[in-house]
Amino acid sequence: MIAIIDYGMANLRSVQKAFAEVGQTAEIVSTPEAIEKADHLVLPGVGAFKDAIATLRDKNFDEPIIGHIKKDKPMLGICLGLQMLFDVGYEDGEHKGLGVLAGTCVRFDVDETMHLKVPHMGWNQLNRRAETPLLKGIADGVGVYFVHGYHVVPADDSVIATTTDYGRPFVSSIRRGNLMATQFHPEKSQKVGLQILANFAAV
Secondary structure, three states: OEEEEOOOOOOHHHHHHHHHHOOOOEEEEOOHHHHHHOOEEEEOOOOOHHHHHHHHHHOOOHHHHHHHHHOOOOEEEEOHHHHOOEEEEOOOOOEEOOOOEEEEEEEOOHHHHOOOOOOEEEEEEOEEOOOOHHHOOOOOOOEEEEEEOEEEEEOOHHHEEEEEEEOEEEEEEEEEOOEEEEOOOHHHOHHHHHHHHHHHHOO
8 A cells, every 4th residue: 555644744645646547556644553554655845854754753653653663664755845854954943854764955045146036946956965765767967856955964975875966965865674765755756757757666
């Protein structure tokens, strides 16, 4: 079972619909028990780190998510779902993340240093840094869709799967075992994004 976690801060239907387009049934779940039962777990997210991580904890979703990852069961984080995997987020203060991966989530400074717009929004390329099941059968340099003002800085470079250039390189996806997460939105990335979701379902 592919389970998409509903905690009130994501466009769940678009993710569910994208899985359906590649022949996969994804169920939207909203209880800790349903998260625990999932074979494949998807943690999407849009909005503020502070509110999202607080909501996950209020709903007691944090421990089942961490347990799923510790068992090395397939998990996909999307956008904010990537950022919350790390130790600390610095959006509107300092907020403790899930702490599954060592590192931080920080704001782009390219508006101040390079006169680029923040948030980073639109299509941009993936530069492969390491092998990841998500990119099986996908060429290096493909375009995917982003919308974010913050990016992750892993303490361990070995988890970096892809980077993307926006003034300077930032981490656009990670992989550790069966834990995978993207800063971009596969569900908004057309043909490439659908292939990425199909690849995740096949893990």
